[in-house]
Amino acid sequence: MDNRVEKRTGHMNYEELGKKGLIRLTENIKKKKAPGPDKLEGEIYKGLVKSEVCNEVMLDCLNGVLETEDVPESWTQSRTKMIKKKKKTGNPTWKDFRPIALTNVSYKIFMTHIREQIEKHLKINNLVRDNQVQV
Numbered sequence: 058m059d060n061r062v063e064k065r066t067g068h069m070n071y072e073e074l075g076k077k078g079l080i081r082l083t084e085n086i087k088k089k090k091a092p093g094p095d096k097l098e099g100e101i102y103k104g105l106v107k108s109e110v111c112n113e114v115m116l117d118c119l120n121g122v123l124e125t126e127d128v129p130e131s132w133t134q135s136r137t138k139m140i141k142k143k144k145k146t147g148n149p150t151w152k153d154f155r156p157i158a159l160t161n162v163s164y165k166i167f168m169t170h171i172r173e174q175i176e177k178h179l180k181i182n183n184l185v186r187d188n189q190v191q192v
Contacts (some may be wrong), residue, residue: 071174073120076113080106082166093161094134102162119167132164 074082083106086099105111122128135158142153179185 093159
């Protein structure tokens, strides 16, 4: 598949996610992370992709988003959780916490695939200098 930007429209072509790619992406999900609004933890996805049927359904859903550009409503939502900044003694105040947005694991899987595709596109098209650090 050609990953170069089409000159006229500036549209980037994304590769569909395959079975092995989905398994690889779910293997990289960190353990014991707080789930998003759907309350489905990463461990559930790790188990689901091992099933041929579930893997196929997940691929249809994720690749459907690529094809239709119709993002699920649940991906536009997050749950905010307050995380303590430092270990202090005494009564903590609001200044001792910072907010984090918890998104659904399915969104994280999809966006990791998109990030990898963008990085590949930048590399193929020599759009990143060698001295730029990959995040």
